Amino acid sequence: MFEVFADTIKGLLDDSGFTGLFSNPSLVATFGDWAPIMPLIMIIISCALIYLAIGKGFEPLLLLPIAFGMLLTNLPSTEMFHMDYFVNKTVDFGNVLQNGGLLDFLYIGVKLGIYPSLIFLGIGAMTDFGPLIANPKSFLLGAAAQLGIFVTFVGAIMLGFSNEFAAAIGIIGGADGPTAIYVAKTLAPTILGSIAVAAYSYMALVPLIQPPIMKALTSKKERMVVMKQLRPVSRTEKLLFPIIVTIFISFIVPPAAPLLGMLMLGNLMKESGVVDRLVKTASNELMNIVTIFLGISVGATAKAEYFLTPDTLKIIALGLVAFCIGTAGGVLFGKLMYVITGGKVNPLIGSAGVSAVPMAARVSQRVGAEANPTNFLLMHAMGPNVAGVIGSAVAAGVLLSIFA
């Protein structure tokens, strides 16, 4: 009787997380004697992120699920997520389905590139390409702001990352969460967690990062420029735009097709006005569901043995560099356009070329209004802003076609 009781208790203890802390082979292999502490550190980090999401309101819609995913994946002995199933180029999905945990199943959607594309469907259904069609020059600002991606790529290689990893880190400069995840899941699955955390944190910090750079690079006179009102765009133009862009870009950069195709489908559904129900679903319910799955499973990749490395600090530093250079690239190109057009373009809209829709456009609006309170740059900045989404998807396609 007592033996059975003792055995049961011993069995429970062996299965418990406390024992799991000490008997995780991959943790021991990475950290040696420090192994038991590492999951606890990760749990503390995830709690801090949860605080930032709830208490400080940093992109809570994404950060909250990501942070909780980090918490779940680092709980010892729960076997909810196995990073090693997904690290190899070809994934043994049979094995994932046989032995995986809940987060493994959810992560399949990231690994197959389903979630980022579905998020783009919803973004497309909420985006108005009108300002871009009315002022096509904004496309150039969207391209210039991608400078951050490529400069960071070089920086990452200089810090000792491999080409593939450097490409995935560089894409943080696109300031576009789904695109960054889409590239990282293919090129650098082991650092996906760090990349996603860096990308989303900096996107939340755009209102703090961008204004000093924008002000440093422009004069007050340039910031005060009032831009001409945009021409009205006809419905037919708005309908043709997504179709033409999809065909054109997919022919040139096929790997960008899943992201751009879904973005444009969402937009076409919205502009067509004949499928209101689908638009509502794509931009609300579907997007919310996918956001939950994406957040949890991206958070799940931040397992202690992959996250608590010097590489994560480097990635976070490089991410900041990427955002700053992207902003600077956009503003400087805006200055160039200011000079060429004889002062008709306000260089502040250039910084909106880093995607981060619509936050970056809002920042342009705010900094512009500081210089001239009657100036409304918002719609002008939305042009480069949505062009930035297209630009970073193209950049992602280029990197994928070179390295994947």
Added chain:
Amino acid sequence: MIEKLLTMRYNYNIVRFYYMMLNIHVKSNIKRRMNMDWGFTLSVVFVGLVVVFSVLIALVLMCVVIGKIFAAINKKKNGIVKEKPAPEVKQPAKATVINATPAPVVESGIGDDVVAAISAAIACITGDKGGITIKSIKRAKGSRPVWNTASVMENTRPF
């Protein structure tokens, strides 16, 4: 004296240790950079920027062309309709200009009631001191009308 020498020796050892570490670090960095294929890296950057720019420039051209085509189509449509309402609009526009001119201190076309409102506002702020003459009232350059501003504010507030 001996103690001092000992600490010096100790410090020297620390310095030597750091120097050694630094040297290793520098060496490893150099080695890494030697391994780094600059040609390949820069060609990736070059190809990336060229492709991104050329794709988006092509889209600019496409949008411009489509915009021109639609502008041409719209002109054709509007050309026939426009002729009739045009003369009707002109007359009331002139009338407002004539009405505005009698205001004594105003230079541009601003209505009497607006002048009264502005003077009242100034009087309200300056108090009963008096002796203030309003020499001219000009429309600020490049500003948009107050009600337009208010409506834009209202519409952009959610963003």
